Amino acid sequence: MKDVLIIGGGSAGIGAAETLLAMGKSVAIVDSAPFVGGVALELSCKGDVECTRCHVCMPRDAASRMRSSEAMEVYPLSTVGSATLGTKDIALEVRMSPRFVDPKKCIACGKCVAICPVKGALIPPPFGAIPNAPYLDKELCKHFQGGKCDLCANICPTQAFNFGAREKVVRVRARAVIVSTGLDPIDPSGVLHYGYGHLRNVISSLDAERMVAEYGELRRPSDGQRPKRIAIIQCVGSRTTKGGVEYCSKFCCKYGVRIARSIVERWPDTQVDFFYMDLRTFEPRFEALEWAVGKKNINISQGVAGIVQDSGNGNLKVRRTLPGDASIEEGEYDLIILTVGGQPRPESKVLASKLSLQVDPLGFISKDNRKKGVFVAGSCKSPMDIEESFADGKATAFAVLEWLGAMR
Ligand code: SF4
Ligand code: SF4
Numbered sequence: 001m002k003d004v005l006i007i008g009g010g011s012a013g014i015g016a017a018e019t020l021l022a023m024g025k026s027v028a029i030v031d032s033a034p035f036v037g038g039v040a041l042e043l044s045c046k047g048d049v050e051c052t053r054c055h056v057c058m059p060r061d062a063a064s065r066m067r068s069s070e071a072m073e074v075y076p077l078s079t080v081g082s083a084t085l086g087t088k089d090i091a092l093e094v095r096m097s098p099r100f101v102d103p104k105k106c107i108a109c110g111k112c113v114a115i116c117p118v119k120g121a122l123i124p125p126p127f128g129a130i131p132n133a134p135y136l137d138k139e140l141c142k143h144f145q146g147g148k149c150d151l152c153a154n155i156c157p158t159q160a161f162n163f164g165a166r167e168k169v170v171r172v173r174a175r176a177v178i179v180s181t182g183l184d185p186i187d188p189s190g191v192l193h194y195g196y197g198h199l200r201n202v203i204s205s206l207d208a209e210r211m212v213a214e215y216g217e218l219r220r221p222s223d224g225q226r227p228k229r230i231a232i233i234q235c236v237g238s239r240t241t242k243g244g245v246e247y248c249s250k251f252c253c254k255y256g257v258r259i260a261r262s263i264v265e266r267w268p269d270t271q272v273d274f275f276y277m278d279l280r281t282f283e284p285r286f287e288a289l290e291w292a293v294g295k296k297n298i299n300i301s302q303g304v305a306g307i308v309q310d311s312g313n314g315n316l317k318v319r320r321t322l323p324g325d326a327s328i329e330e331g332e333y334d335l336i337i338l339t340v341g342g343q344p345r346p347e348s349k350v351l352a353s354k355l356s357l358q359v360d361p362l363g364f365i366s367k368d369n370r371k372k373g374v375f376v377a378g379s380c381k382s383p384m385d386i387e388e389s390f391a392d393g394k395a396t397a398f399a400v401l402e403w404l405g406a407m408r
Helices: 011-022 038-042 057-066 111-115 151-155 205-215 252-266 287-292 346-354 386-407
Strands: 002-007 027-030 072-075 078-085 090-096 168-179 183-185 202-204 229-236 271-276 298-302 305-310 316-321 328-333 335-340 342-344 365-367 374-376
Touching: 002 011, 002 386, 011 027, 011 038, 011 057, 011 168, 011 386, 027 078, 027 168, 038 057, 038 205, 057 386, 072 168, 078 346, 111 151, 168 346, 168 386, 202 205, 205 252, 205 335, 229 252, 229 316, 229 328, 252 271, 252 287, 252 298, 252 335, 316 335, 342 346, 374 386
Parallel strands: 002 027, 002 168, 027 072, 168 374, 202 335, 229 271, 229 335, 271 298
Antiparallel strands: 078 090, 090 168, 183 342, 305 316, 316 328
16 A cells, blocks of 8 residues: 555646655556656756746656655556545556556667657657656557567567557555646647647647757748747637636746747847737746846737738738737747647546545636545646646645644
8 A cells, every 4th residue: 555646747746746755655656648747748948048947847857866766656658447535545446558668677778769660659758757668659659550560679678568568457545645637738729810730830839849859949840940030929728718718827928938038048040029918927026037128039028919820931920919009010920839828637527526526617626635635736726837836746745744644
């Protein structure tokens, strides 16, 4: 039996796990993703010249510190089936999809990823990810899609591959549970007037992150050229009744400004126009914004873009109404980045009903079930950025420790 089972290994889950392990408790983490670590695994550090406090490193560093802990067990690619809330413990059925690579055998040499002929079929572990072993995507892998490939298995020096692996069902018991299922990014294709999904050079902030991770730079999807004029549009899918959610996602203003800063610091010949509805940084002093004010190649301007159109050569025209005199301004760009907000995961609602938690009308978990030892942490309660989620995970861990002590 584990002391605490954490459902959701993002920033809050990692923060909670680190605290619990440091206090001598045993922990299990269940996560539906191939790697435990959450959205921070997909984001790049925004501090190229100096730290901009993006806090991407916070959960990643914590996860890589915890990785070898013997008091921790990790169930990636897993979902919770049934849950039984007993008087002394909680029993959960965990369904784990096959990874086809045994993390206990893998030494993370990277040879399999290098030899794989199919892009995306074998995903290497990002820095800080748990487990530190690749994940094989069955939907893309030639071996499972009618081909004859077994290059990865043949080159692996530790025989870590098992193409015959099947779903496993395990029963995990714990004295307490922390639910920290986080948020899903909002799909910007629902905001029709920005053209995401049909205008090739309109990308989301997460697409931009993935692009930089893959190529080391931003590229226009239409021609592979590095964009010199970029518009960043804020509040995409947040604070809207059309194609998004009505609330403010809270983290995107700070995140968007940091992206803008990172772009002009890395590529000083780039002009970035940053369009916001109103800046909600939720901090008395936001250093990245102070830094940006007065810089020649970054223009931070109020007035959300109304419409994005193709100029015919892959370039994009942005038309927006300026606050004040309501005049119309038009600009042309090589690339548009839509900063997307977050929304509660559908799985949080399902889990909440299994663990007798309350969910508000927006889908956030509004009340835990401490009487039975079920706690809630991070952005599945309300929108939070990485730092706040990580801190909330730690605070929740202390509440759990107190509860476990009270039970003795
Ligand atoms: S079997 Fe072939 S296609 Fe599939 S992951 Fe291995 S190398 Fe890639
Ligand atoms: S070749 Fe084997 S040991 Fe090396 S990263 Fe791939 S699975 Fe791990």
